[in-house]
Amino acid sequence: MARPALAEDPTPTVADPTRSGGLGAAADLGTQALGRRLAIGDWKPPGTTELIRRPREGITPGAVVLMHDGGGDRSQAVDAVHTVVPALRSDRWHLSLPARRG
Template structure:
């Protein structure tokens, strides 16, 4: 079955970047960056709910503050949260102190929307990691990378996104997509079409690995 119950995640993340699922085999992990973003995030939640799929949402702090009600819906639907920085800055050259301040501010914004929210992952904007995996691990978050990015930041059309997903997904891959940062309706449409196709071929959706 595509989709799974939300598990209790292990503690003690380590300063490496994970890019695979915890299940292995014919599993794939869907992750969505740069939200929350109405209306696309809300429609994506509807699609995931309809297909009984859980995903990881990598939240941009500025957007969290604008749309806390959507963060509450993400959590109510039992998806997994990921800290994606406060302002989506490139952190590659930042000091550990600067990174820590940003990650703490972002997590605080998320928990202002959802008190006590569990945030097990961090993803660096642009994949510019620098010292962020170590700082994130110290704050209890595993650095979350990806094995496949579908390139939806410049929407090429729903059919092309479907093709990229169908041809690019490999066993155990974490896939990077976007629900924010622009019009992501094509991404939502592609996800809606791809899930039943994957299910028919024996794939299931898994969360990313907790540790490297």
């Protein structure tokens, strides 16, 4: 069984996000906690246009944009990524993946 390397912190305002909620256990399993800044709501597909608008209007410096890659038809989210990533780069945003530990 595969284990995810990253875990979302639903309350990123706490002093130590690795200890909030269930993330302490996640950290004990070797996952890296991330603060969530922008959940675009792609689990309830609102349409590709809306999934493009939300990150473009809601992104802030240091943001972690949460998108899902499982649990049903994700074609709207996939289509949105193909538009949002080049658009944000064109707007001079630097996009990166979290650094892997270990």
